Amino acid sequence: QEQIDPDPTKKTLVVLGTGWGSVALLKKLDTENYNVIVVSPRNFFLFTPLLPSCPTGTVEHRSIMEPIRHIIRHKKGTVQFYEADATKIDHERRVIVCNDNSDIKGDVNQTEIPFDYLVVGVGAESATFGIPGVKEHACFLKEISDAQKIRKKVMDCIETAMFKDQSQEEKDRLLHMILNTPGSVVFVRNKTADSMTQVVVGGGPTGVEFAAELQDFFEDDLRKWVPDISDSFHVTLVEALPNVLPMFSKTLIEYTEKTLNEEKISLRTKTMVKKVTDKYIEAEVTRPDGSKELQVLPYGCLIWATGNAVRPVVRDLMSQIPAQKNSRRGLAVNEYLVVDGTDxxxxxxxxxxxxxxxxxxxxxxxxxxxxRLFNNMAKTQNIEKEMTHLEELAATSDSDADKESIKNQLAVKEKAVRKVKQLSPFEYTHQGSLAYIGMERAVADIAWWNGNFASGGAWTYLFWRSAYLSMCFSTRNRVLVALDWLKVKVFGRDVSRE
Ligand code: FAD
Ligand code: NAD
Incomplete structure (x- = not known):
């Protein structure tokens, strides 16, 4: 895409990020009304709900990526895209500083972009709560590169465990995957059984879904192609709270825990990870009598998914604005999503x-x-411009008939402006929650009339699949995901290391 100078008659709207929020905005935005500039270190949209299926190869990563170039090329007005990180938002000078942090850099790798309007949609990073060793040793599950890294590490652990003369103890450690995710699972090596255990930490949906995918991978494929690990491979899900999937109803939580148990995923609730080294995690377990015990869990691969933390660029913006002083989880916004303390x-x-x-x-x-808000703002500005023009005409006209006609036109336009300006504040409509829990079963809490419809099992799994297929970004994504599922059904998953 060639670089185009901004049209001086239009306001410049800068959009940060190419995730769920920013892409939904771009999809519906009438881009002819603004000089639209998108800045993101990722030149694609990622369909995160199927990301837990990527490390095991149930879904190929390209099937859930949609190039941002496809999205912006289909817009009527030109949209400029820069692959870069916004490293600073200077709200007083109304510029963003962005850096090209990719491997290949040109003569210029830092620049400033002025804006009239700015939409911050940079998402969040994985929370570590400052727990020692997590950043250095754990894998996260947020981006495509994370999924590729997990894949490499899991397969490496398996092949290294199979190395000639490896001791049983080392095999057990290597085959113990720990996933610490928001709602994640810790796979802990069971010391008493002679087994290789995988640990996932966090009993939120990311952790549960990935633990389920990993256990499916083991049952359906690894057991067949690497039979030597079949007695030792173990998945343990570690969660600090008493239950997994806290956003689901009690019945579905119980159903999920029962299913994880049937799948032989060891669920360790009330277990909080406190420290991570390259070979083991230390977790504090709360016993039924309330007393605490520190346990050491050796692992081969640790996946950390314990929720969201604020990105540095957002934290920096918050520090510039007094009205953001008490906000902890991110940018405090009003009911129209305007960042408090900014214009x-x-x-x-x-x-x-x-x-x-x-x-x-x-x-x-x-x-x-x-x-909708930006489209309305542009409409309002256009009508107001027309009204100014009509007022000028009325002031210079000598004819009473003309003045009367202009007056009528102005009244109509005034009514139109009032209508366009009547945008109600943002209100969220919850459509329900869905999660895959393994063995071709899923759970769903669907908003239904004025209540909730809860279901779990094989039919819900089919519903989960069709719902996710329909939610994919494009027909291309839909076809690719469906083909991936078919491929796995016919040929199984690939066990080679990427
Ligand atoms: P994101 O989608 O994370 O996008 C942020 C964008 O900003 C990215 O393009 C990123 O590259 C870019 N960016 C980052 N830093 C900068 C910077 N400095 N400058 C410019 N751009 C930047 N939610 C559901 O509702 N249902 C699900 O089933 C579901 N499953 C999930 C599964 C997984 C594994 C994960 C991790 C999340 C899941 N979520 C799910 C949560 C959902 O993905 C997030 O809530 C959603 O992505 C948030 O959208 P966003 O636009 O705020 O951020
Ligand atoms: P989460 O915040 O939902 O869950 C994190 C879990 O990790 C919590 O249950 C927490 O108790 C646990 N935890 C935190 N620190 C711990 C520690 N030190 N030791 C052990 N456990 C610890 O995070 P998530 O699962 O990544 O989800 C993030 C967001 O994305 C949520 O809003 C979630 O709803 C959404 N999401 C939805 C889906 C879905 O709908 N299928 C899937 C994935 C993510």
Missing amino acids: GIWALGDCSATKYAPTAQVASQQGAFLA
Whole structure:
């Protein structure tokens, strides 16, 4: 895409990020009204709900990526995209500083972009709570590169465990995968049994879904192609709270825990990871009598998914604005998603702090809302320009008939402006929660009339699959994901290391 000078008659709208929030905004935005500039270190949209299926190869990573170039090329007005990190938002000077942090750098790798309006949709990073060793030794599950890294590490652990003369103890350690995710699972090597255990930490949906995918991979494929690990491979899910999937109803939580048990995933609730080294984690376990015990769990691969933390660029912006002083989880916004203490800056999705959960559903509804808001703002400005022009005409006209006609036109336009300006504040409509729990079963809590419809099992799994297929970004993504599922059904998953 060639570089185009901004049209001086239009306002410049800079959008940070190419995730759920920003892409929903771009999809519905009438880009002809603004000089639109998108800045993101990722030149694609990622369909995160199927990311837990990527490390095991149930879904290929390219099937859930949609190039941002495809998205912006289909817009009527030109949209400029820069692959870069916004490293500073200077809200007083109204510029963002961005850096090209990719491997290949040109003569210029840092620049400033001025904006009239700014939408911050940079998402969040994985929380580590400052627990020692997590950053150095754990894998996260947020980006495609994370999924590739987990894949490499899991397969490496398996092949290294199979290395000639490896001791049983070392085999057990290597085959113990720990996943510490928000709602994650810790796979802990069971010391008493002679087994190789995988540990996932965090009993939120990311952890549960990935633990389930990993156990499926083991049961369906690894057991067949690497039979030597079949008695030793073990998955343990570690969660600090008393239950997994806290956002689901009690019946579905019980159903999930029962299913994980049937799958032979060891679930360790009330277990909080406190320290991580390259070979083991230390976790504090709360016993039924309330006393605490420190346990050491050796692992081969640790996946950490314990929720969201604020990105540095957002923290820096918050530090510039006194009105953000008491906000902890992200940018505090008003009911129109305007960042408190700013003018012309909006935030959406995981980088904002609202009463809603940080989910794709919320971010995409916020994006669609902002598109309506910007489309309305442009319409208002256009009508107001026309009204100014009519007023000028009326002031210079000598004819009473002309003046009367202009007056009528102005009344109509005034009514139109009032109508366009009547945009109600953002309100989220919850459509429900879905999660895959393994063995071709899923759980669903669906908003139904004024209540909730809860279901779990094989039929829900089919519903989960069809719902996720329909939610994929494009027909291309839909076809690729469906083909991936078919491929796995016919040929199984690939056990080679990437
Ligand atoms: P993101 O989608 O994370 O996008 C942020 C964008 O900002 C990215 O393009 C990123 O590259 C870019 N960016 C980062 N730093 C900068 C910077 N400095 N400058 C410019 N751009 C930057 N939610 C659901 O509702 N249902 C699900 O099933 C579900 N499954 C999930 C599974 C996984 C494994 C994960 C990790 C999350 C899942 N979520 C799900 C949560 C959902 O993905 C997030 O809530 C959603 O992505 C938030 O959207 P966002 O636009 O705020 O941020
Ligand atoms: P989460 O915040 O939902 O869950 C994190 C879990 O990790 C919590 O249950 C927490 O108790 C646990 N935890 C934190 N620190 C721990 C520690 N030191 N030791 C052990 N356990 C610890 O995080 P997530 O699962 O990554 O989800 C993030 C967001 O994305 C959520 O809003 C979630 O709803 C959404 N999401 C939704 C889906 C879905 O709908 N299928 C899937 C994935 C993510």
